[in-house]
Amino acid sequence: MSNTTHHPAKLSLRGVRKAFGTNTVLDGIDLNVAEGEVITLIGASGSGKSTLLRCANLLEPLDDGEILFDGVDIAEPGLDPDPIRRRIGMVFQSFNLFPHMSVTKNVAIGPRKVLGTDKATARAAAVEMLTRLGLGDRADAYPDQLSGGQQQRVAIARSLAMNPEVMLLDEITSALDPELVGEVLDVVRDLKADGMTMLFATHEMAFCREISDRVCFLHQGRILEHGPPEQIFGDPQEPRTREFLQRVIDAGRL
Amino acid sequence: MNQRTRREAYEQRQRKRSLIIAFLSTSVVVGAIVVLVPRLPRWDRVRKSFFDGEVFADSFPRLLRAFWLDVQIFTWSVPLIFALSLAVAVSRNTRSPALFPLRAAAVIYTDVFRGVPVILTIFLIGFGVPGLFDSRSWSNPLIWGSAALVLSYSAYVSEEIRAGIEGVHESQRAAARSLGMSSSQTMSTVILPQALRRIVPPMMNSLVSLQKDVALVSLIGPIEILRQAGLDKSNAANFTPYVAAAVIFLAVTIPCTRVADYLLNRERRRTGATAVS
Numbered sequence: 001m002s003n004t005t006h007h008p009a010k011l012s013l014r015g016v017r018k019a020f021g022t023n024t025v026l027d028g029i030d031l032n033v034a035e036g037e038v039i040t041l042i043g044a045s046g047s048g049k050s051t052l053l054r055c056a057n058l059l060e061p062l063d064d065g066e067i068l069f070d071g072v073d074i075a076e077p078g079l080d081p082d083p084i085r086r087r088i089g090m091v092f093q094s095f096n097l098f099p100h101m102s103v104t105k106n107v108a109i110g111p112r113k114v115l116g117t118d119k120a121t122a123r124a125a126a127v128e129m130l131t132r133l134g135l136g137d138r139a140d141a142y143p144d145q146l147s148g149g150q151q152q153r154v155a156i157a158r159s160l161a162m163n164p165e166v167m168l169l170d171e172i173t174s175a176l177d178p179e180l181v182g183e184v185l186d187v188v189r190d191l192k193a194d195g196m197t198m199l200f201a202t203h204e205m206a207f208c209r210e211i212s213d214r215v216c217f218l219h220q221g222r223i224l225e226h227g228p229p230e231q232i233f234g235d236p237q238e239p240r241t242r243e244f245l246q247r248v249i250d251a252g253r254l
Numbered sequence: 255m256n257q258r259t260r261r262e263a264y265e266q267r268q269r270k271r272s273l274i275i276a277f278l279s280t281s282v283v284v285g286a287i288v289v290l291v292p293r294l295p296r297w298d299r300v301r302k303s304f305f306d307g308e309v310f311a312d313s314f315p316r317l318l319r320a321f322w323l324d325v326q327i328f329t330w331s332v333p334l335i336f337a338l339s340l341a342v343a344v345s346r347n348t349r350s351p352a353l354f355p356l357r358a359a360a361v362i363y364t365d366v367f368r369g370v371p372v373i374l375t376i377f378l379i380g381f382g383v384p385g386l387f388d389s390r391s392w393s394n395p396l397i398w399g400s401a402a403l404v405l406s407y408s409a410y411v412s413e414e415i416r417a418g419i420e421g422v423h424e425s426q427r428a429a430a431r432s433l434g435m436s437s438s439q440t441m442s443t444v445i446l447p448q449a450l451r452r453i454v455p456p457m458m459n460s461l462v463s464l465q466k467d468v469a470l471v472s473l474i475g476p477i478e479i480l481r482q483a484g485l486d487k488s489n490a491a492n493f494t495p496y497v498a499a500a501v502i503f504l505a506v507t508i509p510c511t512r513v514a515d516y517l518l519n520r521e522r523r524r525t526g527a528t529a530v531s
C-alpha cells in the first residue's frame with residue numbers, strides 16, 4: 001500500500017505476518033501511518049484488527065515482516081521492546097486499569113516507574129491529565145467505583161501520561177453502554193485536534209467516517225481496501241467491503 | 255414506608271424455621287450423646303483416665319507455659335515462610351534463560367518438600383544437619399526444627415502464591431508492559447499486589463495448620479506443649495494432660511479458622527462482585 005500523504009511515515013508496517021498455530025491472522029500487512037494521521041481499522045470480528053495493534057506495540061511477536069518506527073525496525077527479534085513501548089500508547093477494549101490503585105496512581109505509575117519522574121511531579125501531572133479529560137473530581141476514586149466511560153477515559157489518561165508519539169486504540173468503546181460512548185469519543189476528537197498520530201480499530205462507523213484521515217478495511221488478515229472515508233463509505237470498490245458495510249447498515253450501526 | 259417487603263418477611267420466617275430445626279436436631283444429638291455414652295461398658299474408666307479434673311488443674315498451668323514455646327516457634331517461622339515462599343514463587347515465574355538454574359532449583363525444592371511428610375523433614379533436618387558440625391552450639395533442635403517447618407511450609411505457601419500470580423489476568427500484564435514497564439516492574443507493582451490480596455485466605459489456612467504442626471518439633475527434643483503433656487501423662491499415669499493440651503490448641507486454632515473463613519468469604523464476595531461489572 002502506497003503512502004498517500006507527503007509526510008514521512010511515523011509508523012510503517014511492511015509485510016507483517018502473524019499466525020496462531022495454523023491460523024494465519026495477519027497475512028502480509030502493509031500500512032504507513034504518517035505523523036499526525038488518524039487511521040481507522042474496520043472489518044468483521046476476527047479479521048485481525050486487535051492482533052495488528054498488539055503486533056504494532058510488540059505485545060505479540062511477528063512471524064515475518066518489519067515495523068518501522070521513525071524509520072527504525074522495531075520488530076527485529078531479540079530487540080528490547082520496553083524503550084519502544086513507552087513511546088507508543090495503547091488503550092484496550094476492556095480498559096485494563098490496575099484495580100488496586102487509585103485513579104491518580106493508575107495514571108502516575110507509568111511516568112514514575114518508567115520515566116523516573118518523582119512522585120509529587122507525577123501525581124500533579126496525573127491530576128492535571130485527569131482534569132483535562134473531565135475526571136478531576138474522581139482523582140481519588142478506585143477503578144471499580146467508576147462508570148465504564150470514566151474508566152476508559154482514565155485508561156486514555158494513563159496512556160497519555162507517558163507522552164506517546166503514537167496511540168493505538170483497540171475498540172475502546174465496544175465495552176461501553178451507548179450513552180457512554182460519546183464521552184470517550186470526545187476525547188479522541190480532542191486528541192486528533194492536538195495532532196496525535198492514531199491507529200484506531202473500531203466498530204463505530206459514524207465516528208470512523210468523521211475522524212479518519214484514512215480507513216483500512218481488513219479481511220482475513222489483509223488490508224483489502226483503504227482510502228479516505230468518503231471513498232470507503234461512499235464508493236467502496238471491493239465486493240467484500242460493500243458486503244461488510246451492508247451488514248453494518250442492516251444492523252443499524254451506520 | 256418501614257413496612258417489611260414481602261421478601262424480607264419471607265426470609266424472616268425462613269430464618270425462624272431454620273433456627274428451630276437446628277435447635278431441635280442439635281438437642282437430639284447432644285442428648286443422645288449425654289445419655290448413651292455414659293452407658294457404654296467402659297465409660298467410667300475412660301472418664302477417669304481422660305477427663306480427671308484434678309490432673310487437668312494440676313497440669314494446665316505447666317502446659318500453658320510450655321505452649322509459650324510453640325507460640326515463639328510459630329512467630330519466628332511465619333515471616334521466614336513468607337519471605338522464602340515469595341522468593342520461590344517469583345523465581346518460578348522468571349523467564350530469562352540465565353535464570354534457568356534458579357527456576358529448576360525452585361521446582362525441585364517445591365516438589366521435594368511438598369512430597370515429604372513434615373514430620374520426616376523435621377527428623378531428617380533436626381538429626382541430620384547438626385551432625386555436619388562439630389560444635390555443640392550448632393545442635394540446637396529449636397533452630398533445626400524451625401528450619402524444617404519453614405522449609406516444609408514454604409513449599410506449600412509458594413504454590414499458593416504462584417496460583418495467586420497466575421490468577422491475575424494476562425491483560426493486566428499487557429497494560430503494564432504497554433506502558434513500557436519491564437517484566438520485573440510489572441511483577442512488583444501490578445501483579446504481586448493483586449496476587450497477594452487473593453492469597454491471604456488460603457495462607458491463613460496454612461498458618462492454622464502450622465500452629466498445630468509446631469508441636470511436631472517436640473519430637474527432636476524441645477519441651478513444648480506436646481512433650482510436656484507426655485511428661486505429665488507419665489507422671490500422673492493419666493491421659494488427661496493430652497486432653498488439656500488439645501483444649502489449649504483449640505482455644506487458638508478455632509478463632510484463627512473463623513477469621514480465615516471470614517476473609518475467604520469476603521474475598522469471594524469481592525471478586526464475585528467485580529467479575530460481574
Ligand SMILES: Nc1ncnc2c1ncn2[C@@H]1O[C@H](COP(=O)(O)OP(=O)(O)OP(=O)(O)O)[C@@H](O)[C@H]1O
Pocket residue numbers: 020023025043044045046047048049050051052171
Ligand atoms: N492469543 C491468541 N491465540 C490464538 N488465536 C488468537 C489469539 N488472539 C487472536 N487469535 C485469533 O486471531 C484472529 C483475529 O483475532 P483479533 O482479535 O485480532 O480479531 P479482531 O479483528 O480484533 O476481532 P474483534 O472485532 O472481534 O475484536 C481470531 O481468529 C482469533 O481467534
Ligand SMILES: [Mg+2]
Pocket residue numbers: 049050051170171
Ligand atoms: Mg479486537
